[in-house]
Amino acid sequence: MRITGEAKLFCFACFCAIAQLPLGLHAVGFGLPYEASTVATNLAATGEFRDPFGVASGPTAHVASVYPYILATVIRIFRQPEAIIWATVILNACLLGLAAALLPVLSRRVYQDATPGFVGGVLLALSIRLMPQWEVALSALLLLAAALVILQGESGAAGLVAGVSVLANPVSFPPLALLASLRGKRFAGITLVTALALCTPWLIRNWMVLGAPYFVRDNFGLELYISNNDKAGPDLVGNEALWTLHPNQNHEEAAVVVAIGEAAYNRKRFSDALDWIHAHPGQFLWLSARRVFYYWLPPPREGWTAYWGWILTVLAAAGVWLGRFHRTALLLAIVALVYSLPYVVIQTVGRYHFPALWISALLAGYAITVMLKGGRSILAGRAL
Secondary structure, three states: OOOOHHHHHHHHHHHHHHOHHHHOOOOOOOOOOOHHHHHHHHHHHHOOOEOOOOOOOOEOOOOOOHHHHHHHHHHHHHOOHHHHHHHHHHHHHHHHHHHHHHHHHHHHHHHOOOHHHHHHHHHHHHHOOOOOOOOHHHHHHHHHHHHHHHHHOOHHHHHHHHHHHHHHOHHHHHHHHHHHHOOOHHHHHHHHHHHHHHHHHHHHHHHHHHOOOOOOOOOHHHHHHHHOOOOOOOEOOOOHHHHHHOOOOOHHHHHHHHHHOHHHHHHHHHHHHHHHHHHOHHHHHHHHHHHHHHHHOOOHHHOHHHHHHHHHHHHHHHHHHHOOOOHHHHHHHHHHHHHHHHHHOOOEOHHHHHHHHHHHHHHHHHHHHHHHHHHHHHHHHHHO
């Protein structure tokens, strides 16, 4: 039986993810301060989506809904901590493998050639950091799958996949909405209405238990506050405010959440952030400029993945230029830019960038493909 290139790429990406365990390159961790796994543990034990900070703060929309439910199911099935960790590691390795394996499929649609996708898939596999306590692998796969189905022109299926993508990671809604809108009004209407219809039950749930129809998550006020204050830094790892003012790290802040409720707490922190921004416009602009820089070119303190971030960004920029006559490739580059916009005003980290990193990987794959295929002829032309 012939093994396809996509299957080989899937296995390679899975291997790259799991190999991080013995090499010590992973970022596996559960419990506090990992809100998604904390909520999942509560969900598995009580059936309630609540208490993200390890205190009895009540129902929550601090994290998106899809991945905690998946984690809770794994916890219920496997029960023992070691078995749960291995199950989530393997699950996330497979999710990352599927994302890499889909890049050649997308590449055929974008470039009419699978080669950039295979090269991009290898780059994506090498840039993976295994962190099964977060939804990054699932978000990357769903965003890629939704974009692929939209580009293939299947509006109903696109709406369903986009809806699940948004429920897993609401940051995916603006870029997917842009992608759908460029395929025509009717297509965009069907896709977006279907996606929003799929999200509506969760919005109603948020309205009923939190007092407002928050769009999947309600934590923007807290994130804006943590990212814009006297202690704030542009990136998550170096942001002193995160490690001293966040309810996960500060028991007094957690007590405030318990006392006034999650919704009121986020409204208060949103107001505090806006007051600080209004009073410190220059500092806010400087923080924002550095956030943009670190989103695309991560600081070394993030670890080995930061260097891959630089490589992919530089090669992706080359891929945009070399592929400037490929309309769909340029469109995907714009999608990547739209995805990055929230991280202009809130702290950034590679984990936040990863769900859209496959776009950079594909563009980088195209740049490498062009240089390998055309390098000799270019050099020969210059020699003449």
